[in-house]
Amino acid sequence: MKQGIPKLYGLVLAGGRSTRMGSDKGLLKYHSVPQQEYLYNLLEDVCDTVYLSMRQEQEEDLTDNLKIIVDQNEYRGPFNGILSAHKAHPNVAWLVLACDLPLIDLSSLKQLAENRDSKKLATSFSTRKSGLPEPLITIWEPLGLVKAISHLKSTDSSCPRKFLINSEIALVYPERDEILYNANSLEDYEFVKSKIELSNGA
Numbered sequence: 001m002k003q004g005i006p007k008l009y010g011l012v013l014a015g016g017r018s019t020r021m022g023s024d025k026g027l028l029k030y031h032s033v034p035q036q037e038y039l040y041n042l043l044e045d046v047c048d049t050v051y052l053s054m055r056q057e058q059e060e061d062l063t064d065n066l067k068i069i070v071d072q073n074e075y076r077g078p079f080n081g082i083l084s085a086h087k088a089h090p091n092v093a094w095l096v097l098a099c100d101l102p103l104i105d106l107s108s109l110k111q112l113a114e115n116r117d118s119k120k121l122a123t124s125f126s127t128r129k130s131g132l133p134e135p136l137i138t139i140w141e142p143l144g145l146v147k148a149i150s151h152l153k154s155t156d157s158s159c160p161r162k163f164l165i166n167s168e169i170a171l172v173y174p175e176r177d178e179i180l181y182n183a184n185s186l187e188d189y190e191f192v193k194s195k196i197e198l199s200n201g202a
């Protein structure tokens with residue numbers, strides 16, 4: 001760790017209800033293992049340590065020896081998992097990954113980590129077309145999360161993107177925009193699964 005720069009921890013957000021998908025998105029298999037485990041393993045290559053963010057009732061489905069942080073249910077939406085992790089380890093930065101990003105790869109995560117600007121509140125991936133931060137594939141600095149808590153106390157909006165748009169952050173553009181693809185429905189799952197199989201020559 002460089003002098004004065006907070007350590008980088010990884011967080012896989014797997015506590016969502018997956019209502020549109022119809023089954024737990026973290027347990028879907030795109031790469032022969034549950035997606036939450038696949039992302040956890042990717043993050044281990046770029047972070048000092050990694051945690052899985054989940055609801056308490058999901059723990060019974062966890063068979064592997066993965067470190068977890070249980071959602072504290074103090075905040076709404078994705079901030080619930082992110083700020084539960086911040087509460088557990090307030091002095092580290094968090095590389096947050098949603099479990100519905102099936103095309104993310106190690107080289108992209110390394111690109112994000114290498115372009116981290118710890119002097120900003122966060123470092124986010126964005127497509128050149130939108131220019132908008134992707135909050136669920138972002139490095140959140142400790143101060144950024146402190147300010148997010150203040151923001152949530154002063155507004156009705158629990159949207160992490162809205163907070164990032166109005167904050168001093170760094171944007172990083174991936175080499176391929178498709179790594180930011182969200183799979184939220186069964187149709188999305190089938191599309192991505194066939195795409196991965198095609199690229200693997202299956």
